[in-house]
Amino acid sequence: xxxxxxxxxxxxxxxxxxxxxxxxxxxxxxxxxxxxxxxxxxxxxxxxxxxxxxxxxxxxxxxxxxxxxxxxxxxxxxxxxxxxxxxxxxxxxxxxxxxxxxxxxxxxxxxxxxxxxxxxxxxxxxxxxxxxxxxxxxxxxxxxxxxxxxxxxxxxxxxxxxxxxxxxxxxxxxxxxxxxxxxxxxxxxxxxxxxxxxxxxxxxxxxxxxxxxxxxxxxxxxxxxxxxxxxxxxxxxxxxxxxxxxxxxxxxxxxxxxxxxxxxxxxxxxxxxxxxxxxxxxxxxxxxxxxxxxxxxxxxxxxxxxxxxxxxxxxxxxxxxxxxxxxxxxxxxxxxxxxxxxxxxxxxxxxxxxxxxxxxxxxxxxxxxxxxxxxxxxxxxxxx
Numbered sequence: 544x545x546x547x548x549x550x551x552x553x554x555x556x557x558x559x560x561x562x563x564x565x566x567x568x569x570x571x572x573x574x575x576x577x578x579x580x581x582x583x584x585x586x587x588x589x590x591x592x593x594x595x596x597x598x599x600x601x602x603x604x605x606x607x608x609x610x611x612x613x614x615x616x617x618x619x620x621x622x623x624x625x626x627x628x629x630x631x632x633x634x635x636x637x638x639x640x641x642x643x644x645x646x647x648x649x650x651x652x653x654x655x656x657x658x659x660x661x662x663x664x665x666x667x668x669x670x671x672x673x674x675x676x677x678x679x680x681x682x683x684x685x686x687x688x689x690x691x692x693x694x695x696x697x698x699x700x701x702x703x704x705x706x707x708x709x710x711x712x713x714x715x716x717x718x719x720x721x722x723x724x725x726x727x728x729x730x731x732x733x734x735x736x737x738x739x740x741x742x743x744x745x746x747x748x749x750x751x752x753x754x755x756x757x758x759x760x761x762x763x764x765x766x767x768x769x770x771x772x773x774x775x776x777x778x779x780x781x782x783x784x785x786x787x788x789x790x791x792x793x794x795x796x797x798x799x800x801x802x803x804x805x806x807x808x809x810x811x812x813x814x815x816x817x818x819x820x821x822x823x824x825x826x827x828x829x830x831x832x833x834x835x836x837x838x839x840x841x842x843x844x845x846x847x848x849x850x851x852x853x854x855x856x857x858x859x860x861x862x863x864x865x866x867x868x869x870x871x872x873x874x875x876x877x878x879x880x881x882x883x884x885x886x887x888x889x890x891x892x893x894x895x896x897x898x899x900x901x902x903x904x905x906x907x908x909x910x911x912x913x914x915x916x917x918x919x920x921x922x923x924x925x926x927x
Contacts, residue, residue, distance in 0.1 A: 545912055548922050552792040553824045554910040557590050561772055561784035563602045568782055569766055570603030577760050580606035582767030589905040590771055593621050594913055608765055612637055615646045647671040651684045656698040663703045673708035676731055678724040680712045687727050692734050699740045708744035713752050725759050754779035773898050789876035795821040796870055805859050806851025811836055818862040822874050825856040829904040831894040838893055841875040841884045842868050
């Protein structure tokens with residue numbers, strides 16, 4: 544049934560039931576007094592932000608967090624009442640869109656606070672902002688110094704702006720460094736409180752730190768990877784189910800002789816008479832080219848090693864030890880590690896990257912098949 548609705552054999556299957564399960568466990572972990580800003584940036588880490596948004600909000604999320612204005616607008620177009628936070632920088636010329644669409648904006652300058660206030664007056668809106676405070680990550684935010692405290696205090700006194708929150712981000716460089724960053728953040732909050740300034744939301748934790756450091760949760764966390772069942776924490780525990788499985792089908796099978804090469808530059812040569820299968824997935828679909836001659840896929844529950852350089856649109860695998868494999872057979876490109884499938888952690892190590900990059904690089908030409916209540920709920924093909 545699924546294949547009849549798809550225009551190609553390659554697709555990702557996204558289990559919304561697993562995302563709901565993960566959200567419920569995250570909420571149970573943090574309790575009722577800690578709010579959840581569910582991070583759906585990068586198209587919900589490749590899972591499809593618009594389709595995932597409803598599931599996370601129905602299962603414990605209080606806010607949707609994204610990185611960019613266009614990500615926020617995509618969700619706002621479907622969901623008019625969801626609270627959406629842009630965690631990244633929005634240029635001055637685009638702040639009008641933020642105000643008109645009731646989006647919460649991260650700021651770290653008095654200039655942007657004044658501009659948002661003016662735009663709020665223009666459109667009869669009360670702009671909402673979260674202050675970004677840099678405690679050592681050195682990416683975005685006010686520097687940790689007295690001058691920054693003074694500027695934040697000035698922002699808090701501007702009319703027609705709701706300074707709802709303040710947040711920072713841990714570098715996760717180790718317990719000692721993480722504690723140092725947290726203490727800097729708390730010191731800044733305390734200094735502002737002495738000046739009569741408090742915030743509805745205070746947050747510093749992402750997925751990893753929210754599990755590893757319960758004592759740093761304050762009253763909001765920003766889980767991302769754990770929503771999708773991706774584990775990166777080191778000290779704590781949280782029961783999760785991976786939501787995404789990448790699938791395709793064999794498009795061609797051939798026998799080659801000992802010594803014949805496969806793919807560009809013949810970096811793989813048959814050491815025996817071999818069976819080579821071609822599958823329609825390549826680096827343009829988001830599969831790492833760095834897995835050439837290192838990765839594997841799963842056919843009939845058995846591992847089929849990648850043979851040769853991965854191409855833009857296709858890759859070849861060695862099916863010699865899976866002689867029953869034939870054209871049209873299902874291939875598991877990667878999944879949760881069960882039944883001899885490639886798991887994301889192994890894949891990231893082999894590719895020399897992290898798990899988040901693996902899933903967020905899945906391209907638009909890969910259809911998304913959504914499972915809800917145990918059956919196919921929706922199919923999204925972005926390039927159809």
